Amino acid sequence: QSVLTQPPSVSGAPGQRVSISCTGSSSNIGTGYDVHWYQQLPGTAPKLLIYGINKRPSGVPDRFSGSRSGTSASLAITGLQADDEADYYCQSYDSSLSGWVFGGGTKLTVL
Amino acid sequence: QLQLQESGPGLVKPSETLSLTCTVSGGAISSSRYYWGWVRQPPGKGLEWIGTIFYSGSTYYNPSLQSRVTMSVDTDKNQFSLKLTSAAAADTAVYYCARRNNWDYADAFDIWGQGTMVTVSS
Numbered sequence: 001q002s003v004l005t006q007p008p009s010v011s012g013a014p015g016q017r018v019s020i021s022c023t024g025s026s027s028n029i030g031t032g033y034d035v036h037w038y039q040q041l042p043g044t045a046p047k048l049l050i051y052g053i054n055k056r057p058s059g060v061p062d063r064f065s066g067s068r069s070g071t072s073a074s075l076a077i078t079g080l081q082a083d084d085e086a087d088y089y090c091q092s093y094d095s096s097l098s099g100w101v102f103g104g105g106t107k108l109t110v111l
Numbered sequence: 112q113l114q115l116q117e118s119g120p121g122l123v124k125p126s127e128t129l130s131l132t133c134t135v136s137g138g139a140i141s142s143s144r145y146y147w148g149w150v151r152q153p154p155g156k157g158l159e160w161i162g163t164i165f166y167s168g169s170t171y172y173n174p175s176l177q178s179r180v181t182m183s184v185d186t187d188k189n190q191f192s193l194k195l196t197s198a199a200a201a202d203t204a205v206y207y208c209a210r211r212n213n214w215d216y217a218d219a220f221d222i223w224g225q226g227t228m229v230t231v232s233s
Binding site for chain 1: 157158159160163207217221223225
């Protein structure tokens with residue numbers, strides 16, 4: 001059971017907007033630790049998608065955005081495309097565990 | 112462009128030590144801007160942080176694995192390594208090495224190796 005809770009799956013049609021939640025607690029997201037998001041395409045290594053809550057590395061389209069509210073964070077994807085189909089993971093630091101923690105991952109299906 | 116490459120045995124017997132090395136190319140491991148880490152992913156499951164090391168040798172381990180994990184760094188070879196003792200079937204996973212960037216990317220893992228599958232079985 002992950003310290004950061006994500007929905008196992010989300011889906012959307014091409015062109016639509018989807019959101020993936022990442023629910024933490026007062027010892028991680030709620031404390032103000034940064035939240036990062038990774039995209040993992042089938043059979044490949046994770047790729048940094050969003051860092052520091054809402055910043056995009058060079059090359060990541062602005063269709064991807066991040067936000068935080070209280071003890072939760074969210075990843076939003078607009079203008080869904082077929083190649084967005086992947087697993088998405090959130091990550092933060094947890095002071096109670098004294099280490100970095102990942103969410104359980106969310107599988108995005110583009111219908 | 113910086114690249115990371117994992118290497119090591121793909122099969123480890125139960126109770127033995129799992130050993131992996133990550134070779135860094137295209138940049139120096141001895142930079143104060145970065146940490147170096149290991150993350151694993153059991154088949155069909157999510158990501159788990161194993162530990163992180165600084166080029167000076169300072170280490171940070173996942174408390175759930177701390178008693179079995181040792182990480183080391185060799186700046187001359189531009190490599191860092193992972194040892195996990197008393198391997199069990201639950202340690203079967205794809206093991207990734209990655210760079211943790213506290214300079215540009217708020218401590219996120221910004222560069223990853225391709226991963227190496229390690230199976231623990233007799």
